[in-house]
Amino acid sequence: MAFLRTSLCILAVAAASLTVESVSAQPVADEYQVKAAYLLNFARFVEWPAGDLPASSPLEIVIVGDDSFGGALEVVLLGKSANGHPIHLRHVHWDDVLTSYQIVFISVSEERHLPQILRFLGHSSVLTVSDIDRFALRGGVIEFRIVGNRVRFDINRTSAVAAQLNISSKLLAVARAIQEGSVPR
Amino acid sequence: MINSAKLSRSFIALSLTLIVGSLYAQEKPDLASMSVDDLMNVEVTSVSRKGQKLSDTAAAVFVITQDDIRRSAATSIPEILRMVPGLDVARINGNVWAISARGSNGQFANKLLVMIDGRSVYNPLFSGVYWDVQDTLLEDVERIEVIRGPGGTLWGANAVNGIINIITKHSIDTQGTLLTGSGGSAEGVSGAARYGGSFGRTGFYRAYGKSFDHPSSIVGVNATHDALSEGRAGFRADWASRGGDNFTAQGDIYRGTAGTIGVLIDPTEPFSEDRASTSRIAGQDLQFRWAAIQSSRSDTTLQAFYDYTARSDENLVLGRRTFDVDFQHHLKLGSREDAMWGLEYRSSDDRANGAGLDLIRNSNVASIASAFVQDDIEVARRVHLIVGTKVQYGRASNLQMQPTLRVLYKVSERHTIWAAATSSVRTPDEAELYGRIDVGGFPDGSANGGLIVYQGNPELPAERIASYEAGYRWQLDSDVGLDVTAFHNQMRNLSGSVMGQPFRDPSGRTIIPLQAVMNGNGHSHGAEFLVTDAVTSRWNVALGYSFFQLYARDHSGAPATPDPTPRNQLQLRSFVRLPSQFEIDSSAYYVGRIGGDIPAYLRLDEQVSWHAAKGLSLSISGQNLLNARHDEFFGNTYERQAETPVQRTVNGKVTWRF
Numbered sequence: 001m002a003f004l005r006t007s008l009c010i011l012a013v014a015a016a017s018l019t020v021e022s023v024s025a026q027p028v029a030d031e032y033q034v035k036a037a038y039l040l041n042f043a044r045f046v047e048w049p050a051g052d053l054p055a056s057s058p059l060e061i062v063i064v065g066d067d068s069f070g071g072a073l074e075v076v077l078l079g080k081s082a083n084g085h086p087i088h089l090r091h092v093h094w095d096d097v098l099t100s101y102q103i104v105f106i107s108v109s110e111e112r113h114l115p116q117i118l119r120f121l122g123h124s125s126v127l128t129v130s131d132i133d134r135f136a137l138r139g140g141v142i143e144f145r146i147v148g149n150r151v152r153f154d155i156n157r158t159s160a161v162a163a164q165l166n167i168s169s170k171l172l173a174v175a176r177a178i179q180e181g182s183v184p185r
Numbered sequence: 186m187i188n189s190a191k192l193s194r195s196f197i198a199l200s201l202t203l204i205v206g207s208l209y210a211q212e213k214p215d216l217a218s219m220s221v222d223d224l225m226n227v228e229v230t231s232v233s234r235k236g237q238k239l240s241d242t243a244a245a246v247f248v249i250t251q252d253d254i255r256r257s258a259a260t261s262i263p264e265i266l267r268m269v270p271g272l273d274v275a276r277i278n279g280n281v282w283a284i285s286a287r288g289s290n291g292q293f294a295n296k297l298l299v300m301i302d303g304r305s306v307y308n309p310l311f312s313g314v315y316w317d318v319q320d321t322l323l324e325d326v327e328r329i330e331v332i333r334g335p336g337g338t339l340w341g342a343n344a345v346n347g348i349i350n351i352i353t354k355h356s357i358d359t360q361g362t363l364l365t366g367s368g369g370s371a372e373g374v375s376g377a378a379r380y381g382g383s384f385g386r387t388g389f390y391r392a393y394g395k396s397f398d399h400p401s402s403i404v405g406v407n408a409t410h411d412a413l414s415e416g417r418a419g420f421r422a423d424w425a426s427r428g429g430d431n432f433t434a435q436g437d438i439y440r441g442t443a444g445t446i447g448v449l450i451d452p453t454e455p456f457s458e459d460r461a462s463t464s465r466i467a468g469q470d471l472q473f474r475w476a477a478i479q480s481s482r483s484d485t486t487l488q489a490f491y492d493y494t495a496r497s498d499e500n501l502v503l504g505r506r507t508f509d510v511d512f513q514h515h516l517k518l519g520s521r522e523d524a525m526w527g528l529e530y531r532s533s534d535d536r537a538n539g540a541g542l543d544l545i546r547n548s549n550v551a552s553i554a555s556a557f558v559q560d561d562i563e564v565a566r567r568v569h570l571i572v573g574t575k576v577q578y579g580r581a582s583n584l585q586m587q588p589t590l591r592v593l594y595k596v597s598e599r600h601t602i603w604a605a606a607t608s609s610v611r612t613p614d615e616a617e618l619y620g621r622i623d624v625g626g627f628p629d630g631s632a633n634g635g636l637i638v639y640q641g642n643p644e645l646p647a648e649r650i651a652s653y654e655a656g657y658r659w660q661l662d663s664d665v666g667l668d669v670t671a672f673h674n675q676m677r678n679l680s681g682s683v684m685g686q687p688f689r690d691p692s693g694r695t696i697i698p699l700q701a702v703m704n705g706n707g708h709s710h711g712a713e714f715l716v717t718d719a720v721t722s723r724w725n726v727a728l729g730y731s732f733f734q735l736y737a738r739d740h741s742g743a744p745a746t747p748d749p750t751p752r753n754q755l756q757l758r759s760f761v762r763l764p765s766q767f768e769i770d771s772s773a774y775y776v777g778r779i780g781g782d783i784p785a786y787l788r789l790d791e792q793v794s795w796h797a798a799k800g801l802s803l804s805i806s807g808q809n810l811l812n813a814r815h816d817e818f819f820g821n822t823y824e825r826q827a828e829t830p831v832q833r834t835v836n837g838k839v840t841w842r843f
Contacts, residue, residue, distance in 0.1 A: 029227050033216050041220070045221070075217075112431055113425065116425050118357075150225060150227065
């Protein structure tokens with residue numbers, strides 16, 4: 001009987017804590033932890049051409065320039081996989097050859113080199129992501145924006161098509177679409 | 186029982202882990218397992234700095250974006266500036282504008298500095314800016330930064346009431362072909378073409394040409410008097426070295442004609458006569474910029490430009506060549522300091538000849554050397570102290586200091602409070618120093634007739650203005666915000682003129698000298714408000730209001746000529762996006778009366794655009810739709826430009842990119 005009472009008691013506490021969690025205010029996190037989590041989702045909801053990313057080969061995510069994530073990327077991405085591809089992470093210089101990676105995150109520190117970076121990448125199958133202002137408008141694929149203290153993103157579908165990336169409708173549905181035809185550059 | 190006790194203890198331990206785990210997750214949600222939909226609702230605690238955000242500056246800043254330009258009915262840079270709350274923009278006639286902030290407006294507004302990609306277009310001869318030749322392909326403008334209030338610490342003398350910096354796009358953003366054509370009731374016809382391409386591994390360029398032919402708004406006897414025709418071409422190239430240094434070269438050339446009315450002063454009847462003529466206007470500029478990054482804590486910019494501008498008609502010939510070299514070094518010191526310093530040297534020579542205009546000076550070459558230093562110190566969390574000064578040495582103005590002290594308090598990511606105290610100078614222009622200008626004739630009883638002659642004074646001191654400003658900014662996102670600024674200016678050595686002792690010149694003519702003095706004192710104050718809101722996801726509005734008052738007296742205590750700035754100005758702008766790629770954009774302006782001369786007016790500008798297909802846009806716009814015509818400003822006495830009313834105009838435009 002004593003055992004039963006104790007476990008009932010514990011279950012009640014556990015249930016109470018779950019309730020507290022579900023009624024509490026919206027979750028709060030560091031901006032770059034959220035952006036790191038988005039990158040994981042991008043890896044999972046984007047399809048690369050099979051020729052560029054053979055089955056079970058690693059999916060490489062690189063950070064160009066200063067790492068604003070402060071370790072959050074490692075926490076969120078290490079040991080994860082996306083559609084059977086183990087995720088690898090590395091830091092590179094803007095002048096390195098970037099065309100063999102799957103996701104290239106361009107740090108704000110590299111804004112001055114953005115024209116060169118995008119030009120080097122050309123139409124290779126790379127998902128470019130950045131929080132540089134007007135990144136999607138300038139030819140990048142996904143741009144993070146802050147809207148009312150929440151992280152949202154824009155997708156330039158023209159750039160995605162040019163890079164032969166197949167972006168899941170799940171992502172497209174929640175992103176703001178940037179079309180080069182409608183917004184003059 | 187023992188077994189069950191053991192079991193229950195381990196069960197308790199497991200449950201505690203679960204509870205602690207869930208509590209921990211409450212503080213730090215397991216983001217890795219969150220879906221995109223969940224992530225969209227996570228509130229974030231810090232907002233990244235995107236480069237140097239202008240909204241973080243301790244000054245009254247307004248930025249006109251390319252989108253604002255595209256969605257405005259305006260077709261020229263001075264007309265685009267109307268949308269800036271707190272800026273006074275008035276059209277004197279079809280090719281002359283009066284633009285200033287916080288007072289001292291006029292054709293030769295002398296306290297506003299204007300730059301195009303860092304190249305100063307302020308005219309040191311009569312002060313002011315010839316707005317009719319400040320132009321480029323509007324589609325290639327990245328943004329226009331407008332700072333109301335003193336910026337002399339960074340930008341130098343004459344940036345007392347504000348700075349306008351027109352920044353053109355990097356050439357990567359202008360790749361491909363752009364063709365535009367437009368025509369309208371009062372704007373005549375215009376067309377432009379631009380092509381952008383690339384070179385080497387990292388180089389991009391563009392070249393453009395544009396031309397327009399605005400007919401005169403007055404038909405009849407002086408049929409050409411405010412017409413404006415211009416042809417213009419230019420280029421920009423941007424490239425980078427492998428080491429990461431960025432280079433830019435750019436240049437422009439223009440030729441055209443502008444209808445003018447000059448006032449010919451005559452010592453005999455009828456003493457003064459309006460003469461319509463056509464000025465030939467010409468200019469070219471060439472600029473080179475080298476930006477290098479030594480490390481994440483240090484970057485430098487070296488810039489040099491050459492600028493030539495000239496205008497001439499049968500009464501007046503004006504020309505100026507300027508050469509300028511400027512070096513800036515931006516560095517981070519420790520974790521709390523962000524410093525900038527720079528050196529600049531500018532040399533210019535001018536010529537000015539005309540009937541009734543003479544400049545009595547040893548040399549027509551003027552050189553200015555200056556240095557500035559500014560440090561932004563984070564003295565406490567979210568509190569920045571910005572201290573700096575400019576030191577300038579010029580031929581006539583000797584050594585001038587322009588210190589500033591600013592405080593910025595970022596209450597939160599959305600709220601900013603700032604305050605500033607600045608001492609700035611307005612150096613006398615060449616006409617005030619050396620000018621001999623006939624301003625009136627009168628009968629003196631003899632056959633010669635008499636003349637009133639404005640006489641410059643090479644000993645004039647600089648005007649000195651102490652400014653105190655404070656502001657509050659709230660920004661929810663890029664669409665919703667509030668910006669409030671209040672200011673008080675204390676002015677010494679305001680320029681004016683006093684009537685001297687009449688004398689007879691060698692030819693026996695009576696001359697009444699009007700001597701340039703800087704003996705006025707005064708103060709001004711005002712406030713500027715801007716509210717932006719997204720009413721729906723497709724409808725944005727902006728409401729602006731500005732208030733201004735100026736009191737000035739000369740040395741004798743007599744009130745000076747009233748400042749030609751309206752006391753109240755109100756604007757409401759609305760931007761609507763409709764389905765099928767239609768946009769309707771409206772701007773309504775109320776401008777209070779200016780003295781007793783210009784009554785208050787209400788002005789409505791409207792534009793409907795249709796992005797018909799990829800790269801193809803059509804728009805129709807109307808300016809001053811509420812009334813057939815209204816006056817906005819009056820002419821000037823030096824090189825008088827007769828004012829003409831602003832008319833209702835309708836304009837259509839086609840833009841095609843491929």
